[in-house]
Amino acid sequence: MSVKTDTSLPAARLRPSPNHNDRPEGARIDLLILHYTGMESGAAALQRLIDPRSEVSAHYLVEEDGTILQLVPEARRAWHAGVAFWAGARDINDRSIGIEIVNPGHEYGYRPFPEAQIAAVTELARDICARHAIAAERVLAHSDVAPARKQDPGELFPWAELAANGVGVWVDPEPVGGGRYLQEGEEGQPVEALQSMLALFGYEVPIDGVFGDATRLAVTAFQRHYRPQTVDGVADMSTISTLHRLLQRRPGLG
Structure with a gap:
């Protein structure tokens, strides 16, 4: 057989x-x-x-x-x-x-x-x-x-x-440019908001308002998949906007 x-x-x-x-x-x-x-x-x-x-x-x-x-x-x-x-x-x-x-x-x-x-x-x-x-x-x-x-x-x-061709999700990333960005070592409410979005997306990150190693690694992974033009672990406006737009497309979240 x-x-x-x-x-x-x-x-x-x-x-x-x-x-x-x-x-x-x-x-x-x-x-x-x-x-x-x-x-x-x-x-x-x-x-x-x-x-x-x-x-x-x-x-x-x-x-x-x-x-x-x-x-x-x-x-x-x-x-x-x-x-x-x-x-x-x-x-x-x-x-x-x-x-x-x-x-x-x-x-x-x-x-x-x-x-x-x-x-x-x-x-x-x-x-x-x-x-x-x-x-x-x-x-x-x-x-x-x-x-x-x-x-x-x-x-x-x-x-x-x-x-x-019908596999996975994608939005055209926001162009890489200037503006406010978040990086390792920063603390505060904007970091906590970023962490909340990453966690809602699926990544394992603490929601503590501290941009530590786990947050940097999650940002890097997100960039590698969804904003590959620059992969540096820095949450610039392009990265944050692209993440937000992808979350808006999620069933029940948009």
């Missing part, structure tokens, strides 16, 4: 990884997390994702030519997000699908993602979101859920293109 991938996409094929376990009983899949592999080659990344000694996996791997490999069944809990948080949830692996996208990443020569690869990621993500009814605002970067540890898939990832 042949074994099929979860997706019906003809480009997908199986390459099983042993690195998975049961999802908690009753767990609903409501997050899609996008990663880059961050290794010197796609072959090296695949070997790590299927090596039982690595204790790392994802549900899918998308190669630079657009080939899609399914490593873990969607019903199983792949080990892709690690220590993470989003909107009150801590064990992101329990409730998510993970897609690894072949790219050397910031450590090995970060570069733009090929068109064929992005087309395949878009089609796969759209298929996953439709089958699991994953809300657009819950299609996230690994750096969103683990800003202290991760940068992927990074500021070169074309989130706007995905959103234009």
Whole structure:
């Protein structure tokens, strides 16, 4: 008897990884997390994702030519997000699908993602979101859920293109310019308001009016995903306005 991938996409094929376990009983899949592999080659990344000694996996791997490999069944809990948080949830692996996208990443020569690869990621993500009814605002970067540890898939990832094709959310960022800004070390009500918006968006930040390390990391992660022109952890007017406009588009918040 042949074994099929979860997706019906003809480009997908199986390459099983042993690195998975049961999802908690009753767990609903409501997050899609996008990663880059961050290794010197796609072959090296695949070997790590299927090596039982690595204790790392994802549900899918998308190669630079657009080939899609399914490593873990969607019903199983792949080990892709690690220590993470989003909107009150801590064990992101329990409730998510993970897609690894072949790219050397910031450590090995970060570069733009090929068109064929992005087309395949878009089609796969759209298929996953439709089958699991994953809300657009819950299609996230690994750096969103683990800003202290991760940068992927990074500021070169074309989130706007995905959103234009029905995956995730996007608004054109406010232009980077002058005006008031908030940065690490500042305190007061404006910082508390910024923290409240970041927390409402989903990031794990204290709401204490102190612009500390956790706030800087959340701002950096937000910029990397939604305002990639400048990624510096400084909450300038462009960053704050873009965050506010995205929150306005949230169901029940606008």
